[in-house]
Amino acid sequence: MVERSKVRIIVAKPGLDGHDRGAKVIARALRDAGFEVIYTGIRQTPEQIVESVIQEDADVLGISILSGAHMVLIPKILKLLEEKGLKPNKDVLVIAGGIIPPDDAQELEKIGVAKVFGPGSPIEDIITFIDENITKLRKFSA
Amino acid sequence: MDNLAKVMIMIEDLISRMLRGDKRAAARLITLVENDDENARKIVKKIYRYTGNAHVIGITGPPGSGKSTLLDKLIKVAREESKIVGVIAIDPTSPFTGGALLGDRIRMQRHSTDPGVFIRSMATRGSLGGLAKATNDAIKVLDAFGCDVIFVETVGVGQIEVDIVKTADTVVLTTVPGLGDDIQAIKAGLMEIADIFVVNKADKEGVDATVFELEMMLDLEKEKWTKRGWRPPIIKTIATSTKGIQELWNSIKRHKKFLEESGEIKRKRKFRAEEEVKTIVSSMIAKRIGEKMREDELMYLIDRILSRELDPYSAAEVVLEKSLGVKV
Numbered sequence: 001m002v003e004r005s006k007v008r009i010i011v012a013k014p015g016l017d018g019h020d021r022g023a024k025v026i027a028r029a030l031r032d033a034g035f036e037v038i039y040t041g042i043r044q045t046p047e048q049i050v051e052s053v054i055q056e057d058a059d060v061l062g063i064s065i066l067s068g069a070h071m072v073l074i075p076k077i078l079k080l081l082e083e084k085g086l087k088p089n090k091d092v093l094v095i096a097g098g099i100i101p102p103d104d105a106q107e108l109e110k111i112g113v114a115k116v117f118g119p120g121s122p123i124e125d126i127i128t129f130i131d132e133n134i135t136k137l138r139k140f141s142a
Numbered sequence: 143m144d145n146l147a148k149v150m151i152m153i154e155d156l157i158s159r160m161l162r163g164d165k166r167a168a169a170r171l172i173t174l175v176e177n178d179d180e181n182a183r184k185i186v187k188k189i190y191r192y193t194g195n196a197h198v199i200g201i202t203g204p205p206g207s208g209k210s211t212l213l214d215k216l217i218k219v220a221r222e223e224s225k226i227v228g229v230i231a232i233d234p235t236s237p238f239t240g241g242a243l244l245g246d247r248i249r250m251q252r253h254s255t256d257p258g259v260f261i262r263s264m265a266t267r268g269s270l271g272g273l274a275k276a277t278n279d280a281i282k283v284l285d286a287f288g289c290d291v292i293f294v295e296t297v298g299v300g301q302i303e304v305d306i307v308k309t310a311d312t313v314v315l316t317t318v319p320g321l322g323d324d325i326q327a328i329k330a331g332l333m334e335i336a337d338i339f340v341v342n343k344a345d346k347e348g349v350d351a352t353v354f355e356l357e358m359m360l361d362l363e364k365e366k367w368t369k370r371g372w373r374p375p376i377i378k379t380i381a382t383s384t385k386g387i388q389e390l391w392n393s394i395k396r397h398k399k400f401l402e403e404s405g406e407i408k409r410k411r412k413f414r415a416e417e418e419v420k421t422i423v424s425s426m427i428a429k430r431i432g433e434k435m436r437e438d439e440l441m442y443l444i445d446r447i448l449s450r451e452l453d454p455y456s457a458a459e460v461v462l463e464k465s466l467g468v469k470v
Contacts, residue, residue: 040247051255055262072451
């Protein structure tokens with residue numbers, strides 16, 4: 001298992017909604033689980049999020065989105081990551097949470113999101129998922 | 143090919159990409175120096191000759207005094223002068239879980255897509271002096287990467303977290319009105335390391351009293367400043383509205399000029415190199431002891447200390463002799 005304190009997680013909130021209570025609760029819980037969490041604040045553009053992933057050399061990108069624009073913003077983030085040479089789930093593990101209907105979640109998981117966590121997901125599930133999947137990243141398998 | 147050779151090839155590839163301006167490679171290198179002492183050694187040995195060009199500016203001060211917001215504004219004025227800017231922003235690691243919540247970036251996010259800006263958050267990972275252990279090596283990576291200016295934001299500090307003085311060319315100490323009386327201003331420690339004082343939140347009540355107390359403190363050491371040729375200026379800022387920021391930036395540049403013209407930069411760098419070597423040596427010794435001394439041997443000594451057969455100093459002598467072969 002990769003040591004949690006060496007796993008860097010960005011918690012990002014793209015789009016226009018300013019409700020970040022959920023994102024903060026998650027960030028705090030991941031901190032308490034022993035991860036290094038970078039919180040980037042609300043109203044982030046996909047470009048800002050991707051640049052943060054690069055400069056912070058993040059291992060996990062957690063996207064929190066409540067505005068309903070997930071089918072626009074998340075694919076855009078994935079596309080930008082690829083353009084910058086970061087393969088989702090090879091170079092950075094992408095997970096998402098918020099108000100995302102099951103059909104959309106399925107679609108997002110097809111195009112590169114490793115897992116969508118809906119409202120009410122136990123935080124332990126997210127932590128276990130990260131522990132189990134972080135080893136798939138190239139930088140940890142070398 | 144063995145593992146070591148593979149790592150070496152990876153590092154060399156990252157360094158050559160970093161030197162060509164690849165941000166992702168620079169970011170990977172920072173992670174490598176941060177996570178593993180052996181890698182840090184290999185990397186610093188390779189990049190050291192490309193370093194020494196950046197002006198390293200420390201921003202330190204108590205939690206909530208506005209360091210990140212101030213920094214956001216400073217990045218802007220530095221960018222207006224086309225400087226390539228690096229930022230290392232440090233926040234604490236939990237002593238209980240090893241986790242950290244790094245939030246300095248929030249205030250500076252508008253710069254994250256600027257190709258001339260590189261912002262990196264760093265956790266203290268157990269260091270207590272206001273910086274992280276890897277901060278100096280991360281600075282070297284950003285220096286070699288081509289940053290003209292590197293801002294280092296310390297954790298929120300109190301009175302004794304003064305490691306920044308061993309790292310930065312220019313130390314900016316931010317304070318805010320209402321933190322205490324004039325006795326706080328004449329205590330030893332943090333107040334002594336500032337090259338520039340900032341009284342932020344200057345729209346708050348009590349700002350003039352705070353400035354006055356700092357002036358009084360500096361007046362007590364008039365001779366020292368005259369001899370040195372630099373008296374720390376005190377600048378009032380309102381970071382949320384850019385008031386005082388240009389003046390602060392001008393002071394930072396004046397201080398750089400002073401360092402160069404007075405030769406103080408040489409003295410500082412000499413001191414820094416000496417401190418750095420000492421730190422590296424002690425951490426190498428500690429590591430070596432950890433490798434050479436078996437846990438049960440150590441526990442045997444500890445038990446004898448507890449039963450008062452042995453004192454801690456004698457035990458330390460045994461440890462040194464067994465692990466390093468030196469008699470003290």
